[in-house]
Amino acid sequence: MxxxxxxxxxxxxxxxxxxxxxxxxxxxxxxxxxxxxxxxxxxxxxxxxxxxxxxxxxxxxxxxxxxxxxxxxxxxxxxxxxxxxxxxxxxxxxxxxxxxxxxxxxxxxxxxxxxxxxxxxxxxxxxxxxxxxxxxxxxxxxxxxxxxxxxxxxxxxxxxxxxxxxxIHPGDFLPRWTPVGEAVRAARLDDFGWSGRRIVLYAGRLMPGKGVHRLLQALRRVVRACPDVLLLIAGSAYYGHDRLTPYTASLRRQMRKLRLEKHVQFLDYVPHPALASLYQLADVAVVPSVEDEAFGLVNLEAMAAEMPVVASRIGGIPEVVRHGETGWLVDPSPGEREMAAAIIGLLRQTGLRRRMGEAGLGEVRRRFxxxxxxxxxxxxxxxxxxx
Missing domain, CATH: 3.40.50.2000 (Glycogen Phosphorylase B;)
Structure with a gap:
């Protein structure tokens, strides 16, 4: 035929x-x-x-x-x-x-x-x-x-x-919970000078609907519970370049106002192939959207790297992230208490991160x-x- x-x-x-x-x-x-x-x-x-x-x-x-x-x-x-x-x-x-x-x-x-x-x-x-x-x-x-x-x-x-x-192509991501994954991760954290830090990752565009300001608000609470936390913000307002916008400038002002300079690293735009190595470094991925996400491919990318996800209960995200199994779904709350509590709980419990990470990779292989x-x-x- x-x-x-x-x-x-x-x-x-x-x-x-x-x-x-x-x-x-x-x-x-x-x-x-x-x-x-x-x-x-x-x-x-x-x-x-x-x-x-x-x-x-x-x-x-x-x-x-x-x-x-x-x-x-x-x-x-x-x-x-x-x-x-x-x-x-x-x-x-x-x-x-x-x-x-x-x-x-x-x-x-x-x-x-x-x-x-x-x-x-x-x-x-x-x-x-x-x-x-x-x-x-x-x-x-x-x-x-x-x-x-x-x-x-x-x-x-x-x-x-x-x-x-x-x-997703799972082969694009090195699973965290393997001897090789752990060894590579430790070496790369040492290279960056981040050994001993617990890493939270945001990967995506920097625009109001993506809710990075929510994550910074939550981070203030996370720092009190986990003083060694480091938030990596990988993204820019536009695909392919790092031109500053009023929103990206406001995020930096918010970081300084909340005195989070030692706990936030802006990585600007990261080409997609290089993102895989960032997922490998992180303990938790956060998708803090405030406007409806149709799907949220970043959730799958984190799951393919055996990383639990803390994501907004919004749009199509609940079709990807299984609440309590592959991550936590959170609603907006005063001071972003719910988001902060979810991040803190995962950072404090290695076993929970591993169970959710392994469940996420299994979900990717079965469905995505x-x-x-x-x-x-x-x-x-x-x-x-x-x-």
Whole structure:
């Protein structure tokens, strides 16, 4: 049987593949090649200074175009020549709608990674139904995101929403609770001058919705109970560079006001491949979001490194973190007492950290591998192609 042609269109914001891209490009780069044995896939993205106009992503052909207003029109022109059975557009409803109108003989799927581009200022509520109605599938990464999309969509659109959870390559992370993992960790902590410190890690963008200010507030309480604690903040406001913003500046002011300078290390932007070594150093990962996270891939990354997670009970995070088993889910509380108590409890109990870390890695292997995501995605594309 001939493999159906499937075009995967990236948002056009970052080069693919790249260690400095957003999670959207990372999902595509990790998942699509694993389905190439059943699909004839091509990826469409933007040009970079060090990438050829035509290349590949792990063996999958990748066509690249100039970033900007002409990106989608150029993609459409090439899609018409290639005539794919299915076009999967990632995270851009307006682009999916334009492709739907330009390629009436192809099935068009929209894969959403968050609610960002189906709400203002990117999209007015009254336009959601109009843009989504002609599409053949809307793929979301969590049940929470599916409910969010359905809430503002006609009934016929709701019937086309399907969930495909994200995944991880466990081999990218060295499990903490092994003799090798412990030895490497001890050596690296010594190299950084952090031996004897209990490490808490935040990895992600520095923007108000991610809630790092909550974590700093909680840290003041953690320091009283665990004076040797060190918080590593790995991230910046933007992907790929460390430009200061009012929020990132406010975090540094908050740190000084709370007299936490000896307990906080800002690492700025860390390319994704280097994050694995940071997870290896930490005792606890914290995901303190205050705005709804559709999924929260960082939770899986921590779990793959056998690290317990303290995360906000918000959005799709409870679909990933099992409360009391792979980590703790916390609500906002005065002075962030609940978050602080969860962190303190884990830092004080090595056995609990190990049990939760091992449970987290087991959960990843059972439910959250990229192979799982790729199998579901391939079946969705095959179903669309044969309808």
């Amino acid at each position: 001939q493999r159906p042609k499937v075009a995967v269109v990236t948002p056009g914001s970052f080069v693919i593949p790249s260690p400095r891209s957003s999670s959207v490009e990372r999902v595509i780069a990790c998942m699509v090649p694993l389905a190439s044995h059943v699909l004839q896939a091509q990826i469409y993205g933007i040009k970079g200074t060090e990438t050829p106009d035509h290349g590949d992503v792990d063996g999958v052909p990748c066509m690249r175009y100039t970033r900007g207003a002409g990106y989608i029109p150029e993609v459409i022109a090439d899609l018409k020549r290639w005539s794919p059975a299915v076009v999967d557009v990632h995270n851009r409803p307006t682009a999916a709608h334009a492709i739907r109108e330009a390629l009436p003989d192809s099935r068009v799927v929209l894969t959403l990674h968050s609610t960002t581009f189906i709400r203002e200022p990117h999209l007015k509520r009254e336009d959601i139904g109009r843009l989504l109605l002609p599409l053949d599938r809307i793929v979301v990464n969590s049940a929470y995101l599916g409910v969010s999309v359905a809430a503002n969509s006609p009934a016929v659109v709701r019937e086309r929403i399907v969930v495909n959870n994200l995944g 591998l990229w192979q799982h995501s790729a199998q579901r995605w391939a079946q969705m594309m095959l179903d669309c192609a044969t309808e």
